[in-house]
Amino acid sequence: MDVDLRDLELLAATAEAGSLTAAAERLYVSQPALSQRLTRLEARLGMPLFDRKGRRLLPNAAGRRLLVAARHVLGELDSAARDLREIRDGRDRRVRFTAQCSTTFPWLPPVLRAFRERAPDIDVRIETVADDAPIPALLADLVDVALVTKPDLQMDRVSLTELFEDEMMAVVPAGHPWASRAHLTARDFDGADLVLYDFYDQKRIPSMPLPIPVGARPARITTMPVVTDLVIEMVAGGQGVTVLPNWVAAPYAASHGLALVRIGARPLTRTWFCATRTGARPPHVEAFVEELTARLTTPHSV
Numbered sequence: 001m002d003v004d005l006r007d008l009e010l011l012a013a014t015a016e017a018g019s020l021t022a023a024a025e026r027l028y029v030s031q032p033a034l035s036q037r038l039t040r041l042e043a044r045l046g047m048p049l050f051d052r053k054g055r056r057l058l059p060n061a062a063g064r065r066l067l068v069a070a071r072h073v074l075g076e077l078d079s080a081a082r083d084l085r086e087i088r089d090g091r092d093r094r095v096r097f098t099a100q101c102s103t104t105f106p107w108l109p110p111v112l113r114a115f116r117e118r119a120p121d122i123d124v125r126i127e128t129v130a131d132d133a134p135i136p137a138l139l140a141d142l143v144d145v146a147l148v149t150k151p152d153l154q155m156d157r158v159s160l161t162e163l164f165e166d167e168m169m170a171v172v173p174a175g176h177p178w179a180s181r182a183h184l185t186a187r188d189f190d191g192a193d194l195v196l197y198d199f200y201d202q203k204r205i206p207s208m209p210l211p212i213p214v215g216a217r218p219a220r221i222t223t224m225p226v227v228t229d230l231v232i233e234m235v236a237g238g239q240g241v242t243v244l245p246n247w248v249a250a251p252y253a254a255s256h257g258l259a260l261v262r263i264g265a266r267p268l269t270r271t272w273f274c275a276t277r278t279g280a281r282p283p284h285v286e287a288f289v290e291e292l293t294a295r296l297t298t299p300h301s302v
Helices: 005-017 020-027 031-045 061-088 108-118 134-139 228-236 246-256 283-296
Strands: 050-053 056-059 094-099 123-126 145-148 158-173 193-197 220-224 242-245 258-262 269-277
Touching (some): 005 056, 005 061, 020 031, 056 061, 108 123, 134 145, 145 283, 228 258, 242 246
Parallel strands (some): 193 220
16 A cells, blocks of 8 residues: 555544644644645545544544544554654663453552552653554564553463463353353353354454454354443443453443353463563562562452
């Protein structure tokens, strides 16, 4: 695709400002020059990127898709520039942390409070990483500490500390036939409609195994963005059943009239690890790892 950095800046500025005139002021160029550049970009792509609504320019479907990429690229460049300035000035004293497969962090505030008592001058940044894949992000020095559970082909290249196990539970409306079951089997999932986070999309390469017993044959799998509230609302509304960690689903049980049901006679569990790059860790990263490990290896830690 014939798109360069200035094209992405044009797209982002125009989408945010709503007009080429305002975007030109933000980018310190003339409006005619910006208009010509947008015309050339749309000609190269073979499609318009904006629709005109009154006096405003609004991104159309093509523009919105390219805007996602533009914001990601520009955000990464801004972050890299900030990090390089801190390294240059000897102020590289932050911990970049990410957690896999979760949109809720009830355990994180106590970790941060304890860490800030130990290291009040260190900044902790909660990062999101592409494709919910923190191991490659660790190896690329995009994060310093990761909470991980999904297997990764490069796990042998990082340092792993085992933390805890959590149990995956079927989440159903309280009146669902499964609600009274002691546990579910693979056959119970045959013909079921599942609502899952989109990292379980089986069209992905590589795809992540479904969180259900081996051999189960669900009827339909609907994948949703990694937004727990959205998945819960779908289940509460009778659009299917889901599978979530017990500590993620439990707070919703009473408020949304849901039941949590064990999968298998033995609990279906995942093991969580604290992952860092191999070798000696800076003292402030080591201190954060110590607080994270202390919090998440205690009983009922999440």
